[in-house]
């Protein structure tokens with residue numbers, strides 16, 4: 001068995017390695033080395049560092065993917081809020097109260113309008129005078145439909161918001177883990 005004098009390709013230390021051995025560790029820096037024989041010359045190639053490097057790259061890819069997943073989730077949520085027509089709402093009880101109060105104020109105004117318009121129209125024989133109270137009734141119907149659909153809309157909004165926040169928390173936890181590794 002022949003002993004080869006060779007240098008570590010990582011730290012430069014002189015090593016003595018049996019010529020049949022292909023993989024070994026540097027006794028000085030611990031690098032995983034590979035014996036390379038090429039055109040009558042022998043030298044070492046670092047294997048260990050290469051492996052760590054590859055692991056670091058795949059770890060980074062994982063982090064980037066998680067960050068992208070969170071961005072995508074946020075974008076989807078913004079779009080979903082627009083679809084629900086409640087983008088300015090946060091789904092809180094305060095928002096629900098404001099919505100109901102707004103509806104009640106609208107109703108009060110419309111009833112006041114119908115009342116005034118019908119007492120005015122009773123003084124005119126022109127059938128056009130009936131348009132004003134009828135306009136008020138149409139408004140009343142629209143506001144009522146809107147008010148009645150609000151609790152349903154808000155509850156599906158809150159459900160969607162909950163799902164979004166849960167998913168986001170999961171992704172963030174994964175991301176924090178990936179960054180710590």
Ligand SMILES: [Zn+2]
Nearest residue numbers: 008011026029
């Ligand atoms: Zn070494």
